[in-house]
Amino acid sequence: MIKVGINGIGRIGRAIVRANNQSKLFEVVAINDINPDINNVAYMMNYDTLYGRTIPPYEVQDDCVTREGKKIKIFHEQEIDAVDWKSLDADYIIDASGLSRNISILRRMRQRGAIKRAFITHSPNDVDFTMVIGANHLSYRPDDHFIISTSICDATALGPVLKIINDKFGIDNGYVTTLHPWLNYQNLMDGASSSWSVPGEIYHHYALGRSVDGNIIPKPTSAIEATAKVVNGISEENIGSYSYRTPTAIVGSADITLNLKKSTNCDSVIEVFDKYQENQEFRIIKNNIEPLVSLDFLKCDFSAVVDHRWTKVIDGKLLKLVLWYDNEFGYSSRVVDQINYVIKQEKMS
Helix, strand or coil: CCEEEEECCCHHHHHHHHHHHHHCCCEEEEEECCCCCHHHHHHHHHEECCCEECCCCCEEECCEEEECCEEEEEECCCCHHHCCHHHHCCCEEEECCCCCCHHHHHHHHHHCCCCCEEEECCCCCCCCEECCCCCCHHHCCCCCCCEEECCCHHHHHHHHHHHHHHHHCCEEEEEEEEEEECCCCCECCCCCCECCCCCCCECCCHHHHCECCCCCEEECCCHHHHHHCCCCCCCCCCEEEEEEEECCCCCEEEEEEEEECCCCCHHHHHHHHHHHHHHCCCCCEEEECCCCCHHHHCCCCCCEEEECCCCEEECCCEEEEEEEECCCHHHHHHHHHHHHHHHHHHHHC
């Protein structure tokens, strides 16, 4: 089984561990996090307000956490290259810290043979390849792509959906509004909102610093910028985007309006998604017609749930779609799939 190290055991790092505990596609052998308390690291891996308990739990043993006979060595280094990942046979590194500076560090590590490949859980530009399963994973080249972005939750949901629509009907233009739960750099009380990707930087969008409790906060979004990297024919020039940061803890949604090139009707659009769900290799699209609300999609491991209660076509070419996605577990499940896919492609090359 392939051995993986994780740098950063915050919300996404822990969700990746939970998703892999279900699929068991690789073995996590090391975790590095700036949290200096290993007992607290184990506690956070065991108990989660949203996802519940990890059963059986992780236990602390010296400088490791153990579960089901497997040991994960825990480090508390400030810098990702301070860990000797290679000595632990961790050829693949998942950097879930969100720190932008780590990309150049990982590239140097790879050049000196300290790691084989790295997966970055956000969508920077200075990587070898940005991958979204169901959108562009077939374009991955093992001999050329070593520092891989696993994109963001919004693009993981939007990418496959927009590709399906664009391939079948063509997209002239459109607009996407995302409704995104709060994130941990936001505040319970009004104050400055500090960046995690660039420590010390204050977000210039001051409204992000307002209290998450009770507020719907309008903000720009990188959803289409990230999606444009993985879907041909999609760009910020033909699809606009906007976001509300909602006073909820989990599950995102996207409200999509598209002007199509080819005329169609509602039944035909739903049929396309039904056929896709029936034939897909990965758990990308799930179709829904039940009267559900956001928390009904908690721990849903599909990339996107297309809620066809709201699928509408006006005058043949104006399409309305609504998506739901667990912005942590759904996204992290695809990160696990990406690593497994990359391993298979390596073996075939």
